[in-house]
Amino acid sequence: MNAHALEKVGASLAVETSVGLTQEMVRIDSTNGPESGTASEVVGRRQSLE
Amino acid sequence: MGVGKVWSEQTYEGRLNTLWEVDSGKPGPSLLFTGHLDTKPVCEGWQRDPFDGAIENGRLFGHGVMDMKAGLGSLAGGIVTLMESGVDFRGKVTFVAVADHMGQQTGSIDLFRRHKFDHCVLAELTDMQIYIAHRGRYYFDISTIGRSAHTCHKYSAINAIEKMLPVIEELSKLKYFPDISEELKELVGPELYTAVGRIYGGLFPGGPSMIPDRCTIRVDTRPQPGVPLEEVKAIIVAAIERAKARDPQIVCEIVDADVKDWFMVDRNAPIVDALKSSWESVMGRAAAFRGGSWLGDTASFGKLCETVIFGPGGEPVYQPNESLALTDIEAATRIYALTAAKILQAS
Numbered sequence: 017m018n019a020h021a022l023e024k025v026g027a028s029l030a031v032e033t034s035v036g037l038t039q040e041m042v043r044i045d046s047t048n049g050p051e052s053g054t055a056s057e058v059v060g061r062r063q064s065l066e
Numbered sequence: 067m068g069v070g071k072v073w074s075e076q077t078y079e080g081r082l083n084t085l086w087e088v089d090s091g092k093p094g095p096s097l098l099f100t101g102h103l104d105t106k107p108v109c110e111g112w113q114r115d116p117f118d119g120a121i122e123n124g125r126l127f128g129h130g131v132m133d134m135k136a137g138l139g140s141l142a143g144g145i146v147t148l149m150e151s152g153v154d155f156r157g158k159v160t161f162v163a164v165a166d167h168m169g170q171q172t173g174s175i176d177l178f179r180r181h182k183f184d185h186c187v188l189a190e191l192t193d194m195q196i197y198i199a200h201r202g203r204y205y206f207d208i209s210t211i212g213r214s215a216h217t218c219h220k221y222s223a224i225n226a227i228e229k230m231l232p233v234i235e236e237l238s239k240l241k242y243f244p245d246i247s248e249e250l251k252e253l254v255g256p257e258l259y260t261a262v263g264r265i266y267g268g269l270f271p272g273g274p275s276m277i278p279d280r281c282t283i284r285v286d287t288r289p290q291p292g293v294p295l296e297e298v299k300a301i302i303v304a305a306i307e308r309a310k311a312r313d314p315q316i317v318c319e320i321v322d323a324d325v326k327d328w329f330m331v332d333r334n335a336p337i338v339d340a341l342k343s344s345w346e347s348v349m350g351r352a353a354a355f356r357g358g359s360w361l362g363d364t365a366s367f368g369k370l371c372e373t374v375i376f377g378p379g380g381e382p383v384y385q386p387n388e389s390l391a392l393t394d395i396e397a398a399t400r401i402y403a404l405t406a407a408k409i410l411q412a413s
Contacts, residue, residue: 021151021408021411025153025400028147028150029143029403030147030399031143031395032143033143034144034399035126035143037139038126038135038136038138038139038395039121039126039139040119041135041139042118042128042130045108045117046130047104047105047106047108
């Protein structure tokens with residue numbers, strides 16, 4: 017890993033995406049089966065970035 | 067390149083895998099970032115809404131945050147980081163949140179039936195450690211066969227539950243150490259774990275009085291990588307034979323009920339090296355490799371794609387008021403982004 021890439025990644029770290037998506041997934045019950053709601057949330061969240 | 071393509075694929079009975087692909091437009095390797103969407107049930111004892119997703123004192127609270135919604139969130143954040151960093155990369159990275167990990171892993175099985183990947187990072191909770199192996203799981207259903215009768219006619223019955231007792235005793239005594247390498251002993255432990263996990267016998271509660279003619283137990287075994295089904299079955303059968311020697315009336319059936327494969331990747335594999343060097347860059351110290359006794363979806367696809375397992379979150383999991391430090395999510399995001407940059411680097 018070169019230092020340039022490390023620097024670039026560090027400067028663009030998308031922690032808000034990680035934390036925000038985690039929060040939104042946690043808020044949907046996906047207990048052993050109904051993942052569909054959570055899946056839709058992932059899609060919606062991603063599309064909102066477009 | 068844009069922001070990539072997002073879509074869902076049905077696995078079965080309406081259950082969905084969700085995919086997000088970011089293609090550099092340049093020929094190169096295909097990297098998979100994956101984890102499961104489903105969780106175990108909420109436990110008793112929560113003192114807050116298990117689905118509030120609140121952040122307090124630098125921790126994110128919620129059911130399933132560790133297994134493994136924070137892992138999925140961090141993988142997605144890692145891809146966004148890669149895209150926004152301007153790092154020149156080739157090939158493509160695909161994020162897939164799969165269904166049915168807690169069941170038969172049909173989400174992952176279906177994913178690999180439809181798609182091929184060169185490298186994979188599975189974001190199972192590893193408490194920020196790097197896992198290169200886990201055990202498999204072989205289930206055996208053992209039934210004792212007796213002769214049913216009304217309790218009033220006990221003299222003519224053979225109680226299948228009573229005949230199961232010596233079998234359980236012999237299985238409980240098992241301590242077996244397969245012939246495996248020192249590396250494996252260090253990674254996943256030397257003893258092959260076995261346990262009687264379920265028992266079924268007699269009629270349902272509230273049913274009529276009857277001495278049962280069938281009792282079934284499920285024996286859960288956790289073999290280390292490389293230990294075949296036949297070897298494990300042989301020690302189970304030997305235990306049954308010892309029970310039969312104690313009671314010649316014991317009649318048994320044994321069924322191979324379910325097989326989930328073990329997983330192990332070469333510690334020198336490119337994806338392992340990429341994640342290890344990224345981890346060391348972020349953590350500032352040398353990394354060590356670990357192995358687990360739990361099952362990842364790598365039980366279904368680990369032999370189809372070079373995979374390393376790494377994620378935020380650790381034991382105890384599925385406990386009341388479960389929470390995860392935001393610093394772990396941040397570190398995981400950084401490590402995932404660097405891993406992708408390294409494995410997909412353009413030059």
